[in-house]
Amino acid sequence: MATSTAAARREEARFAYDAFLKECPTGQLLARISDKWVGLIVSALGEADDRSMRYSDLGRKIPGVSQKMLTQTLRSLERDGLVTRHVTPTVPVRVDYRLTDLGSSLGCLLSSVKIWAENHFDEVSAHRDTYDRAAAAS
C-alpha cells in the first residue's frame, strides 16, 4: 500500500546510511573523535604531567561535564585503546586514567586544534560581529 511509502523510504535511507558507515569506517571513527567531550578529555589528559589524571580531577578540570558523560566517554576511549584505566584499591578507591601512546598521538593533533582555537578566537569573534551586524542591518 501507499501508506508505507514514507516508512519504506525512511528505512531505505537508514539502511543506506548504515551501509555507508560500514564501507567508510573512517567517517565513523572521525565522528567519534569529533565528539565534544572526547576533545576536551583527551587534551586535558595530554596536558597533564604524567598524561594521567584521577577521575575526579578530570571532572573538576572540565567544567560542565556530568559524571555520566565523563564515565561514558572514558569508557569508549578505553575501549578504543586511547586511554588505560588503573584502579588502586585503597580504602577510598583511586582510579587513574592515562593516555596510551595511541591516545597521545591523537592528543598531539587535538591540542594543536585547541591551540588553533586559542590563537584565532579573536579573529573568529571579529567575523561574528561583522556577520551579526550585517544581519541586523537588514
Add this chain to the structure above:
Amino acid sequence: MATSTAAARREEARFAYDAFLKECPTGQLLARISDKWVGLIVSALGEADDRSMRYSDLGRKIPGVSQKMLTQTLRSLERDGLVTRHVTPTVPVRVDYRLTDLGSSLGCLLSSVKIWAENHFDEVSAHRDTYDRAAAAS
C-alpha cells in the same frame, strides 16, 4: 523556600556554566569545531580543487547529511569567517562555498586528524575487539 532547592541549584549550575563559557571562550570555539558536520564539511572543502564546492556537490560528497544540517553548518562556518558564500545569479542559481585562509588553516589540522583516523583505524578496531571479548567473558 526549600521547595525550590532543586530548581535553584539548577539555575545556579547553568549560570556557572555560562560564566565558564565567557571566561573560557576557547572551549566554546573548540566545541564548535568538534562538531561532526564541521569536520566533514571542512575536510571535504579542503580536499576540493579550488577549496570551493557547490552546495549540492557538498550534499552528495557527504552521505547522511540533511539539507538542514548542511545549510545550518555552512551558515555557522560563514558566520565564523571560515568559509565564504558566493552566489552566481544565473538562471538556476549557483552557490559556491569556499574556504577562507582562516578556514584553510583549520582544514589542515582537521585533515591531519582525518589522516590519523585512517591510519589508526585498524589499531582502534583491534582494541575494540579485545575489549569486547574481555567484557563478554565476564
Add this chain to the structure above:
DNA sequence: CGGTATCCTTGGTGATACTG
C-alpha cells in the same frame, strides 16, 4: 571516591512541503 541505574528534558536531526 568512583561509579551505576533511573527518569526526564532538550534539542539535534530528518522528512516533507513550499518559495524564489
Add this chain to the structure above:
DNA sequence: CAGTATCACCAAGGATACCG
C-alpha cells in the same frame, strides 16, 4: 538549484538517587 519553514521523533545528555 538553493534554500526556508514546519513538524515529529528519538537519542544524547543532565539531574537525581543509590551501590561498592
